[in-house]
Amino acid sequence: MMNRxxxxxxxxxxxxxxxxxxxxxxxxxxxxxxxxxxxxxFVDANLEFEPQTAGAPSYxxxxxxxxxxxxYSTGKPGAAPGMHTVKVLGxxxxxxxxxxxxxxxxxxxxxxxxYRGKEIVVTVEPxxxxxxxxxx
Numbered sequence: 001m002m003n004r005x006x007x008x009x010x011x012x013x014x015x016x017x018x019x020x021x022x023x024x025x026x027x028x029x030x031x032x033x034x035x036x037x038x039x040x041x042f043v044d045a046n047l048e049f050e051p052q053t054a055g056a057p058s059y060x061x062x063x064x065x066x067x068x069x070x071x072y073s074t075g076k077p078g079a080a081p082g083m084h085t086v087k088v089l090g091x092x093x094x095x096x097x098x099x100x101x102x103x104x105x106x107x108x109x110x111x112x113x114x115y116r117g118k119e120i121v122v123t124v125e126p127x128x129x130x131x132x133x134x135x136x
Contacts, residue, residue: 026074059073084123
């Protein structure tokens with residue numbers, strides 16, 4: 001009986017030390033923005049903000065006006081503070097929309113193309129407004 005108590009105590013202590021019972025988690029900060037290409041809203045684009053230091057990525061999707069809001073990998077709104085490398089997958093210029101043409105939302109994942117152009121780096125400021133403008 002004493003061995004079970006000792007073992008249970010050790011496991012509980014180890015889990016507490018690794019943060020499994022920690023309520024603090026990653027510090028997140030709200031991030032919203034607009035993405036455009038050639039001055040036109042870039043719609044249906046999937047955005048991934050990969051932190052260059054600690055933390056997991058945050059994700060967003062641009063709407064019909066090119067606006068997006070980021071959500072952390074856990075689903076909570078926001079992104080970790082610091083510098084992020086931004087990847088843009090899929091999307092199209094709003095002016096390129098054609099009736100009956102599938103959007104990237106309907107396209108198979110294999111058809112999504114990553115935007116490969118200039119490197120996009122964004123800094124998420126703790127307590128800042130974090131309104132991001134991305135021009136492709």
